[in-house]
Amino acid sequence: MLLRLALVMACLASVALAADGDALDREIEASTLIRAGQVAPDFSCKATDGSAFTLSEQKGRVVLLYFFASSVPFCYPEMRYIEKEIVEKLAKREDFTVLCIGRGHTREELVKIGGENKLRLPMAADEKREIYSKMFTKFVPRTVLIGRDGHVVYTAAGSKEFDGIVKLQEAIARELKR
Secondary structure (H helix, E strand, O other): HHHHHHHHHHHHHHHHHHHHHHHHHHHHHOOOOOOOOOOOOOOOEEEOOOOOOEHHHHHOOOOEHHHHHOOOOOOOHHHHHHHHHHHHHOOOOOOEEEEEEEEEOHHHHHHHHHHHOOOOOOOEOOOOOOOOHEEOOOOOOOEEEEOOOOEEEEEEEEEHHHHHHHHHHHHHHHHHOO
């Protein structure tokens, strides 16, 4: 009898988690302002190394944007994975670029974050969330892949982000073949 009760409780808990997951998915979807097929909103910023970045000047390149915040600790393992498994493997390609955007961070904070986490990814501060707010209303991490023509081809969000890395790699490979 106790085993049956435990089994019923476990089933109810997994149904509740699935319902919560569905609600979260709807919230993520509602907070996403850009969609695949749309032209990515243009923005300009300065990377922590001092270089200028303007999205509209990246036409002809596949662009990976990764929005993160230090308040979400699992962003760093994802960034290390992106660095090792994507960026390092594509480093010689001139038709691919990446920019990690620190939502709500200053340049100084990003320099510290990069050093403490041994990250060499290009980063840019979005202290007032001006870039982020063109694409999303909440949640990090967020990943956006933009095709050579400036159109969004892939987005991923939140706690499912790491599971989406394989899909991201597939999307990058597809775009680089075009």
